[in-house]
Amino acid sequence: MGFFICGNKVLFKFQEFYVLIQMNSKIKPFSIIIMSLFYIIAGINHFINPVWYVRIVPPILPFKIVIVYITGILEIVLGSLLFFPNTRFIAGWGLVILLFAIYPANIYVALTNGEAMDTTPIIAWGRLPFQFALIALAYWHSKA
Numbered sequence: 001m002g003f004f005i006c007g008n009k010v011l012f013k014f015q016e017f018y019v020l021i022q023m024n025s026k027i028k029p030f031s032i033i034i035m036s037l038f039y040i041i042a043g044i045n046h047f048i049n050p051v052w053y054v055r056i057v058p059p060i061l062p063f064k065i066v067i068v069y070i071t072g073i074l075e076i077v078l079g080s081l082l083f084f085p086n087t088r089f090i091a092g093w094g095l096v097i098l099l100f101a102i103y104p105a106n107i108y109v110a111l112t113n114g115e116a117m118d119t120t121p122i123i124a125w126g127r128l129p130f131q132f133a134l135i136a137l138a139y140w141h142s143k144a
Contacts, residue, residue, distance in 0.1 A: 032082055032141055039079030039095065046072025056116050058108040074098050082141060092142020099135045106131055 046053055046068050053068040061067060078098065081091035106127045109117045114124035 028140070031137065032088070035137060035141060036079045036082040039075045039082070043072045043075030043077075043079060046075070052117075056105045056109050058104050061104075071098065071102060089142050092138050092140075095138035096135055096142070099131060099138060103131055 050065060050068045050072075053071075054064045057064040057067055074094070075098070078091045078094045081087040081094070109119075110121075110124045110128055112124070113121040117124060
């Protein structure tokens with residue numbers, strides 16, 4: 001899966017299929033609210049259920065609980081900054097960087113066929129391309 005952004009259009013490619021999405025201004029405010037809440041809730045969940053997140057940190061990385069708490073704080077802060085037009089650029093790019101930084105966790109979950117997350121292989125492998133859709137949204141929101 002891949003994506004290309006040109007102005008207010010996003011072209012998603014998945015295997016031999018292409019989807020062109022025209023991002024209009026009516027969708028963007030709604031998606032910003034949804035994504036802000038998504039990251040804030042996910043960040044809070046890092047503190048409510050840290051053991052779940054520790055399980056998906058790749059084994060090679062040390063200080064797993066610290067990584068979980070730092071990513072939780074970043075999700076809360078960046079999700080909150082996404083609400084405000086003056087900080088949306090920073091929030092969007094911060095989320096792009098964060099999503100790339102946590103991508104190894106998704107790779108690890110996929111390589112375990114979902115066992116690290118107690119899920120199915122389809123969901124575990126499906127998270128890999130989904131992460132790029134989240135990156136595209138974060139980039140799009142940075143343009144607000």
